[in-house]
Amino acid sequence: MRFTLRGFIRNASFLVACLTAGDAYPQEADRLHFAFVTHGGPGNPFWNVVITGMEDAGQRYGVDVQWLSSPTFSIEDMADFLDDAIASGIDGLGVTCPDPDAIRENIERARASGIPVIVLNTADPHAGTPDALPTLFYVGASEFLGGQANARAVLAAAGDIDLRRAVCPIQEIGHSGLEARLAGFRSVLEPAGVIVDGLTISNDVGEST
The missing domain is CATH 3.40.50.2300 (Response regulator)
Incomplete structure (x- = not known):
């Protein structure tokens, strides 16, 4: 599959735009806060591109964005980062799903709290089945x-x-x-x-x- 810098930045911008739907360009007093929790992070050049897209989108739409992950690949740490994000009272969440069962309880708790969740980069392998995580949709390739x-x-x-x-x-x-x-x-x-x-x-x- 071919991926480009522009494509990743657009995808991250699209995710932030979806999460801000209905509240575009909020005023400072009601500034929205979104978190991205993924299995990879700044230690990998691949993810640095996506982080750049997230930050650019945050500036464009006037919202606060936060990237939560270990510097390198870690599914185990995702659950802890999700706990932190949910506890902080975020308005929306973007996640990857390399192992949906490892984060299922966190995602279900986020949705029960009214937090919209979008999947990026790595799809939920159970999507379209009764075992699918309660997320809105997936942005990424097959x-x-x-x-x-x-x-x-x-x-x-x-x-x-x-x-x-x-x-x-x-x-x-x-x-x-x-x-x-x-x-x-x-x-x-x-x-x-x-x-x-x-x-x-x-x-x-x-x-x-």
């Missing part, structure tokens, strides 16, 4: 379809080469989106006779090269 697109690109690049084995890296263990990407990758290559391995690597580029 990792399964992305894996399929990558697999087709591999086959096209191989041309007449007898491709027998391929690898799909997983840089964050327990991330449902990356598992979906691997599943999509396999769904195209394995019927073509290619063995696919999921390779666990570090999220640190220096360690994974």
Whole structure:
């Protein structure tokens, strides 16, 4: 999948705009406060782009925005950050769902408190089923379809080469989106006779090269 800086900034701006719907450009006295709780943060260049989009959108719409996450990948810390966000009395929440069961209680409590929740980047794998988290909607790509697109690109690049084995890296263990990407990758290559391995690597580029 191809992602651009402009695309991520637009997505973050869209999320803030959705959360401010009905209260666009609030006055200082009733300034809204939104929090983003994700499984990755400033320690990863990928997320720095999204954080920039969030901050730009906060300035544009005149709302307070806050990013809550560990510097590097951590699903476990998300529940604690969600507790902090809910306790602070936020007006809206953006979250990622690499492991929905790990944050289910927090999200259900947020919705019971009247806090709207939007999912970004990593979709709830239970979406559309009775086990789905009580969120409004998802903003992001399908990792399964992305894996399929990558697999087709591999086959096209191989041309007449007898491709027998391929690898799909997983840089964050327990991330449902990356598992979906691997599943999509396999769904195209394995019927073509290619063995696919999921390779666990570090999220640190220096360690994974």
